[in-house]
Amino acid sequence: MAIRDKLSGNEAVAVAMRQIDPDVVAAFPITPSTEVPQYFSQFVADGKVHTEFVPVESEHSAMSACIGSESAGGRTMTATSANGLALMWEMLYIAASSRLPIVLSVVNRALSGPINIHNDHSDSMGARDSGWIQLYCEDNQEAYDNVIQAIRIGEHPDVNLPVMVCFDGFITSHSVENIELLEDDKVKNFVGSYHPKEYLLKRETPIAVGPLDLQPHYFEHKRSQAEGMTNSKKVILDVAKEFQKMAGREYGFFEEYRMDDAEVGIIVLNSTAGTAKTVVDDLRDKGVKAGLIKIRVFRPFPFEELGKAVSGLKALAVMDKSDGFAAMGGPVFNDVRSAMFDYAKDVPCINYIYGLGGRDVRADDIAKVYADLGKIAETGKVKSTFNYLGVRE
């Protein structure tokens, strides 16, 4: 029987980490890191885990220590947020290219400046090209479930890539919600133990990790890394299927909410999906055929599946909680639109940058987006593709 509890997002992730009982957690113990290492260090102090907890002096060191321990053969996890993630930047790429399946919980908060500590997606969106798998979570339950699945996804021998589990700062990280936890032994059985093929502490076959790799071989190593990301698509779905058998909760590349006969739809990530679903329900009551897609897997990007999922719409809005400053749409929009070129070329598509720096996103804001979509569906015309939703002007 599942265990009913009420936990904040940070607590939920820390509990998942306790149940996973990783070999090493190396984390920066104060802000801009999160409460996750704080809660977890309590489990360490109480003897609830076997983990070696390394409180490091910076986020750069946190990821460096994670790379060291994962190379040595230890299952390794950490957590961070915002500028902490930014300070990890250099090492994120090294973790991914060294094919080290570290699991990192990212509490999505705005990158300064101007200085801001509240929720948007500029931190993890900036890391989207670092070679990490990225899973996004609507609420505490999904954060908990995704952290558990992330271990299996990253460590799969066809993948061997690090995984970021991203959830919204404060909205999810600090809000206490009802949650269904799994029994400790169920989680332990699900994640199993970590058996990398090669690792530094394997005495019989010594290896070198992270050597200089120049023109003759670097290119081939990158191609191999790309293959790991491609392979992860199947693994993500397989792990989700197995997880569903155990936990009863269903996961895929994205969630489709009332999309079957939808004419107008929006694409969102993370907690805004919760707000938007109530708007969809209200609109459906009024006879508007509204639908919603919530992306769970942003890296690898499910081009074909997502492109096909929106192909029946009369108008689509893509919501970006960060601006990539391409001067033409945020990062989610650019990838969605690229997918649509192959699978939904004729669907008019509009982009909204919204909620930056923790600006509240209310049901009214989302309702306005659907109202705009109604007009676009009617006329087939998008007046302005790139918009800031609700900014004062």
Place this chain on the structure above:
Amino acid sequence: MSDKKRRFVFTPESTWEEMPEGGLILDAGNADDFLTGDWRNIKPIWHEDKCKQCMLCYPVCPDSSIEVEDGKMTGIDYDHCKGCGVCAHACKFGAIDMVDEAE
């Protein structure tokens, strides 16, 4: 190339499918397989007649290119010597000269 047993031998023809993932090197000492002698601009010439077998050059060579057998220097490994000249600097007896590689 070394006669040591290798788990993977990197060559300029190695494909991405066969190479170890993540840039791992699976064999200790595989630097032996990479012939770095062609990086050299200046070349050490060993004069056996002036050599006192003092072994001052041997430990300073960063590329393990001073060849030694039974405690005695026997020559220089030009496949790996990068021509840094540290050996010539360390030699107190003028037994190693650095000359232009082109000569």
